[in-house]
Amino acid sequence: MFRSKTAGLFSTIVALSMLLTACGSSNPDNITVYSGRSENLVAPLLEQFTEATGIEVEVRYNSSSDLALLVELEGDRSPADVFISQSPGALGFLDGLGLLDVLEPGVLDLVEAQYRSDTARWVGLSGRVRVLVYNKDLVSVDELPTSIFDLTKPEFAGRVAVAPANGSFQDFVSALRGQAGEEATAEWLGEMAANGAPTYVNNTAIVQAVGLGEVPMGLVNHYYNHRAQVENPDVRSVNHFFTGGDVGSVVIVTGAAVLDTSEHKDAANALVRYLLSSSAQEFFAQETFEYPLVGGVPTAGGVPPLSEVSSTSFDFSNLIGGLTRTLEMINDSGLNG
Numbered sequence: 001m002f003r004s005k006t007a008g009l010f011s012t013i014v015a016l017s018m019l020l021t022a023c024g025s026s027n028p029d030n031i032t033v034y035s036g037r038s039e040n041l042v043a044p045l046l047e048q049f050t051e052a053t054g055i056e057v058e059v060r061y062n063s064s065s066d067l068a069l070l071v072e073l074e075g076d077r078s079p080a081d082v083f084i085s086q087s088p089g090a091l092g093f094l095d096g097l098g099l100l101d102v103l104e105p106g107v108l109d110l111v112e113a114q115y116r117s118d119t120a121r122w123v124g125l126s127g128r129v130r131v132l133v134y135n136k137d138l139v140s141v142d143e144l145p146t147s148i149f150d151l152t153k154p155e156f157a158g159r160v161a162v163a164p165a166n167g168s169f170q171d172f173v174s175a176l177r178g179q180a181g182e183e184a185t186a187e188w189l190g191e192m193a194a195n196g197a198p199t200y201v202n203n204t205a206i207v208q209a210v211g212l213g214e215v216p217m218g219l220v221n222h223y224y225n226h227r228a229q230v231e232n233p234d235v236r237s238v239n240h241f242f243t244g245g246d247v248g249s250v251v252i253v254t255g256a257a258v259l260d261t262s263e264h265k266d267a268a269n270a271l272v273r274y275l276l277s278s279s280a281q282e283f284f285a286q287e288t289f290e291y292p293l294v295g296g297v298p299t300a301g302g303v304p305p306l307s308e309v310s311s312t313s314f315d316f317s318n319l320i321g322g323l324t325r326t327l328e329m330i331n332d333s334g335l336n337g
Contacts, residue, residue, distance in 0.1 A: 031271065034082070035059055036085045065093075068093050068323075077261075078259060081265075082256060085256070089167070092323070101257075111276065112293070121257055125280075126290040128291070129222045129309055130252065132151075132240040132248070136237075146246065162218070163201060165202075173326050174326045193333050199336070204224055223290055227289060245311070251306070285299055289302075
């Protein structure tokens with residue numbers, strides 16, 4: 001279990017203690033977290049938070065989209081205080097329904113504006129960049145595309161794997177809708193289906209298939225191949241970043257929000273602040289090879305800094321129709337079989 005003893009953690013504990021003292025309660029209320037991030041990533045941090053503050057945390061784990069739909073169904077009766085999401089699309093969905101509270105400025109200001117909602121109702125915790133992973137024995141560097149739109153060309157037929165049911169692919173399609181428009185997105189999806197893009201259940205399966213030479217290329221998040229390289233330094237898969245700010249290398253953030261119906265908002269904001277502490281950011285970077293979003297926290301070894309990647313960002317809160325419309329478009333395209 002991750003047990004950082006760094007100065008960053010000490011500073012966080014002091015800040016949290018001051019916050020809770022200001023709230024006038026030595027026995028802060030317990031909180032409930034709905035987490036779209038897996039237990040192995042979130043549980044160690046929540047345990048540290050409880051140790052630092054005395055606030056007990058009850059957690060429900062599921063996919064981000066399923067939990068977002070649950071919050072919508074529960075409405076004013078939702079027991080959730082904090083929503084931790086693997087997907088900004090799920091946060092944008094809840095924001096659009098008016099179910100998220102405005103976060104404290106001190107929390108929002110910890111990350112740059114492009115990595116938080118412009119409505120101030122959710123904030124990014126870590127970043128993942130979309131890439132094209134390829135097998136270096138099957139694909140030469142001069143074959144690699146510069147844009148996501150190149151992948152519908154005949155020379156890529158049947159060679160680029162996708163995971164239509166995966167949340168990060170859905171977030172990418174949402175970003176594509178926001179930047180290229182509905183018509184261009186529908187056309188891209190339809191052409192990928194017509195081009196015979198192999199489909200897999202998730203990013204891990206795609207990286208494994210590419211590494212084994214089952215398929216030459218695939219669209220995934222950057223950190224999956226870094227994990228594969230740690231497990232097997234001889235793996236043949238390599239990440240390729242699209243250039244020129246192409247939406248194919250959009251930054252997709254994980255994020256957190258406080259529910260508008262929460263009865264424990266001070267404690268809920270304290271948790272969100274803790275997840276942006278240097279020690280928590282180091283945990284995300286070193287454990288999963290994601291990008292820390294708080295300044296001064298380095299990326300893991302082998303992961304190029306965001307400043308060296310030609311990536312783009314997108315505010316999912318501004319997307320009309322949100323996640324629901326994205327899912328409809330993917331289903332209508334034929335990519336799901």
